[in-house]
Amino acid sequence: MMAKSALAGIRVLELSGLYGAYCGKLFADLGASVTLVEPPGGSPMRRKPPFAGDVPGPDNSLAFAYFAANKDSVVLDFASEEGMTSLTRLAADAHLVILADHPAFGRVDLDKLCEANPALVSTRITPFGASGPYAHMTGDDLTLMAMGGLLTMAGFPDAAPVVAYGEQGVLAADQFAAVASLTAILHAEQTGQGELIDVSIQESIVMALENAAQVYQLEGRVRNRTGRAKQAGTGIYKCQDGEIYLLAGGIGDTQMWGNFAEWMEAEGVAGAALFASPDWNDKAAGAEEAFGRVFLPYAAGKTKAELYVLARQWRVPMAPMSMPPDLLDNAQLAYRGFFVPSPSGTPLAGVRMPGAPYKLGETPWALRSAAPRLGSPTASNTAKEVTA
Structure with a gap:
């Protein structure tokens, strides 16, 4: 019917x-x-x-x-x-x-x-x-x-x-x-x-335009291009079969960054103790480079799908950067x-x-x-x- x-x-x-x-x-x-x-x-x-x-x-x-x-x-x-x-x-x-x-x-x-x-x-x-x-x-x-x-x-x-x-x-x-x-x-x-x-x-x-009009109305400021945020741990990172987008840096006072640090330590990633250190500052000079030295070797051994599953388990915001063939085979879609x-x-x-x-x-x-x-x-x- x-x-x-x-x-x-x-x-x-x-x-x-x-x-x-x-x-x-x-x-x-x-x-x-x-x-x-x-x-x-x-x-x-x-x-x-x-x-x-x-x-x-x-x-x-x-x-x-x-x-x-x-x-x-x-x-x-x-x-x-x-x-x-x-x-x-x-x-x-x-x-x-x-x-x-x-x-x-x-x-x-x-x-x-x-x-x-x-x-x-x-x-x-x-x-x-x-x-x-x-x-x-x-x-x-x-x-x-x-x-x-x-x-x-x-x-x-x-x-x-x-x-x-x-x-x-x-x-x-x-x-x-x-x-x-x-x-x-x-x-x-x-x-x-x-x-x-x-x-x-x-x-x-x-x-x-998100809050662009309100920023001008309330602050008299025009929003401009910023590229990706200048915090280590937020942005596009290479992995075994492509790239993923990670949103962990820039939110260092939240539970999500703590989850990320625990994930890296649980996986035994070399240098991961840095992320749990009270001295870690994701906005400091050299933080992006330091983050890359720890995370990129780990990501290079994982596929987009593997990182996505692990990130969900650890409650860390992450998404695979999908190409058209990926979307056609996407399990959710x-x-x-x-x-x-x-x-x-x-x-x-x-x-x-x-x-x-x-x-x-x-x-x-x-x-x-x-x-x-x-x-x-x-x-x-x-x-x-x-x-x-």
């Missing part, structure tokens, strides 16, 4: 390009009916590498396969009156329209769509919002990360800033957009009145069933992809269908449902 979907009955139109797609996916994966409105030639996401078999093609993009799964597709030419009429007709029966960086962004009249459907929620996702001095500017994840302030804190102070991998700024904005949109849909169901949701990717990134096979019927059949980012009991996440082929509805690519 097929489980009930949390958002069954919600109808969404998605006009996206290289961002906005995750917002639609969050709705689609919980059972909403999401129709991706593509221009002639297909969504720009279809041309985003990498490609299955390293062969570019509108149906071979791994990114499109992930972001467009569970969605239907319709191709509309907004240069024609027929295309705009079709969009208005679709909007009249929808709960939500997502307008991001669709190639025909400037031709879409949201006011007209809302006239056709007063209860319609329209969500705009743009680099800098619909108003303000930068509203007319374009931007990609890198430039938005910079103008959102995150690069001021990422990397080492004597080197170039480092951008977070995976276009996380764009994905963060899509998540904010999804939450706000769902709230507006609930309100529209109660009142019959839709509204405009205006999401700025730059402002979404600002929300991820395997237990949760996080990676699921792509649906059949496409060139990506059998390729494992990320599954549910959350667990719901009565209304689970479900992978119901593969991403639609260009010009064909998803219905032709239905596959066995995978739930989580």
